[in-house]
Amino acid sequence: MRIVLVGAGEVGYSVAKNLSSDGHNIIIIEDSEERAERAENSLDVMVIRGNGARPSVLAKAGIREGSSDVSMLIACTNKDEVNLMACWIAKRMGVPHVIARAVGLEFTDNESWAKDLGIDMLISPERSVAKEIEELLEVRSAIHANEIAGGRAGIYVFRIAQDSPLKGLPLYEIRKNNPNMIMLVVCIRRGEHSFVPKAMDELQAGDLCYTMCYRSIVFDIERLFQPSKSKRLKRVFIVGAGKVGYQTAARLISHIRGIEVRLVDEDRAKCEKLSRELPEVMVLCANGSDTEFLLSEGIAEADGYVAATEHDETNLMLSVLAKTLGVSKSIAVVRRSNYLEMTNHIPVDAIVNRNQTLADVITRSVRYPGSARVLTVLEEISAEAVEITLSKDSPANGMSLIDLKMPPGSLIGLLERENEMLIPTGETILEAGDKVVVFGTAAVMDTAMRPFGEDNS
Secondary structure, three states, X not given: OEEEEEOOOHHHHHHHHHHHHOOOEEEEEEOOHHHHHHHHHHOOOEEEEOOOOOHHHXXXXXXXXXXXXXXXXXXXXXXXXHHHHHHHHHHHOOOOEXXXXXXXXXXXXXXXXXXXXXXXXXXXXXXXXXXXXXXXXXXXXXXXEEEEHHXXXXXXXXXXXXXXXXXXXXXXXXXXXXXXXXXXXEEEXXXXXXXXXXXXXXXXXXXXXXEEEEHHHHHHHHHHHOXXXXXXXXXXXXXXXXXXXXXXXXXXXXXXXXXXXXXXXXXXXXXXXXXHHOOOOEEEEOOOOOHHHHHHOOHHHOOEXXXXXXXXXXXXXXXXXXXXXXXXEEEEXXXXXXXXXXXXXXXXXXXXXXXXXXXXXXXXXXXXXXXXXXXXXXXXXXXXXXXXXOOOOXXXXXXXXXXXXXXXXXXXXXXXXXXXXXXXXXXXXXXXXXXXEEEEEOOOHHHHHHHHOOOOO
């Protein structure tokens, strides 16, 4: 496809990188010379300098009335007026699909905004980030967490602890010992090497296991991987009363009964506003790096800590500080992707990249057409989970899984049939209407999709 992408910041750059590697013809519009040069020098894309909200600039990218061959426009600058106007003009010029990033949460509070403006998808990262943080806090030992299947299941990344009863067991024996536990280890990262395991592979202490399971039993599974860390979430500190901090606090008090949430920020006006909007949250106007203050508020007994200020380096530093003060799990929110590997070098339990979350949502919306949709993109192991709904015309309809001959490096993780979810076996016969979750490395996903009649080329 020919895709015009307005904005080459962290979000736009990541989307352009993903989609150009898929073989799409990408044209970037960027008014910052520095960002334009970065994209031009490191990506296989065409770059046009200028304001993406102006018809004359969009025309240079091929978006003009009556003669546009552009299939999609994605506007992901940090300015709502630019994103909304670029999409509105593109739609008027005949571009079939337009996607806009919304910085202001009010634009995604009501679906009518997107509909009235003719925008196919209007997305904001803060809610997705807050959801991921909630999962990471609640499932204490999870390093990453991604909901799938409408929240009824998820992919959780657990490390095998030294005291784990799973250590040294082959995967087939784990399933045999826990027949009622809907769980599948879809990928293992051992040191620097990642692989989709076979039934005979044994788990080792230190392995990172990407585990697909029911959300309702995730705590039972957590106790198998990390027996000493599975505890109920009671007290959480959040530093930073911006959009992510607000959304995270709101989700926690709405979803977890009896939880204590303490939101810390130095801006008195913000604190007064949030104390009115979130009366169940203890809002504290203070410096989030003040050790004496944090100790006096009980941080040593806290189960979770989220650093969500506007500065990446501050969030990393605050998360390290919280860990040294005794917090069970600390999470840093960052915007730059080069900080994601810092968990290997500093005492922080998890790092959430808000820009990468948004880039992944956009990538999912583009990558697969028809009845398939990408549920999650796992950049750290170059893998994806894709949900496919089988139509009556699908070549997989009526076939057993073993006859599909899935390529090495891929597997079917979950199957949903008439609102019942299960882990299929090789003998399972697929039926029209089934929803299957296919997991695989990026290198084999094209091949893995073909038995289902899906193709992202």
